Amino acid sequence: MRHEARQVPSWLIFDVGQKTMAEVRIVFPEEKFCLVDFRQDDMPGVAMINRGLARLEPRIVFQWHLSIMIQLSELVKNGMPSQAEREIVDPFGDMLDEHIKGDEKKPNGLFLARITWNATRELIWRVYDPKPVDAFLREIIAAKSHPREFDYRIDPDPEWKLAQWHLTAGEEPNKAPEPTPGAVTPRASEGASK
DSSP: OOOOOEEOOOEEEEETTTTEEEEEOOEEOOOOEEEEEEEETTEEEEEEEEGGGGGOSOGGGGOEEEEEEEEOOSBOGGGOBOHHHHHHHHHHHHHHHHHHHOOSSSOSEEEEEEEEETTEEEEEEEESOHHHHHHHHHHHHHHTOOSSOEEEEEEEOTTOGGGHHHHHTTSSTBOOOOOOOSOOOOEEOTTOOO
8 A cells, every 4th residue: 555755743762872862753755665576595585665665764763673474384386375375364464564553643663575485474664662563463472363373573773774675675686685683582383373
């Protein structure tokens, strides 16, 4: 879904170096999606990326990088999901997107990318406050209300280094996305439909 550029209420950010709070206003650029085909480990992949975020300023407001990695079950060749699998996973992704973004006028998350590769679907957002997102994902895991197993990570990334590949994808053909470094946060496996 595309949205026109819009201005939202101010955000408070903390400048660690100067130990001060600053109030900023953001004009969100229009969502602009592009598809990028790539190869990694001799497997094809496809990424749908919101390139509109390349123009977002100041980026520091959404300094957390959220990655949700869903394990796909029903596959066709090359590790890609079947139509039946997409009918299960896509609505789950839509529900996650709605809750992670939150309030449309002052969103907590901005959708960055959806990457499908080697029996996985990765969904990525830039997040303002990671606490409600973490609580929401932990609730899903505790309630076992997820159709497929998934892992998630929420990493501090004030300079948007973890989003660099996504914001420049397509400029270097067939270069695969870099894996997110560090430890994995909770895994949703028990209760997932197989």
